[in-house]
Amino acid sequence: MSARWFGFTVGVVAAVAVLALGAGVWAQGKWVAPPEAKNVKNPVAKSDKVVADAKKIAAANCVACHGAKGVGDGPAAAALPVKPANWTAAAVQGESDGEIFWKISNGRGPMPPWKHLSEKDRWGLVHYIRTLKK
């Protein structure tokens, strides 16, 4: 093989590897929480204070991607290869509290895991997201 062909071949192999890696990381398909997360009940009672506190936590941590109204149009969203979920949509609202809590806790791809927020704060965020139902 000539040096030119060798260089071309290496280039093609590298490009395919990068594409395959990209597909593995980003073409993730539907995000489904594990079945055991589904029936976990929200242990935090809903109140105006819980919702107001969660709204502040969301403003500080989530709206950059999910947008001020939670529709997924935050300023950082445009740069992401996977679009942030629209919290007001049936796809999110149709999930159980336990599933939403699990996703907030574990994250996926550009959605960071939020286990460093207390469980109480994460359940509060679930209550807040529920208030955005269309």
Ligand code: HEC
């Ligand atoms: C860096 C951008 C970013 C930030 C910050 C972020 N998210 Fe996300 N979020 C995403 C992306 C992207 C997805 C979609 C992930 C996927 O489908 O693989 C997502 C998905 C979700 C989902 C899943 C919806 C569903 O039912 O499938 C929930 C719930 C969620 N985010 C809540 C939050 C909360 C609460 C915060 C703040 C504590 C937050 N996110 C902060 C980017 C972000």
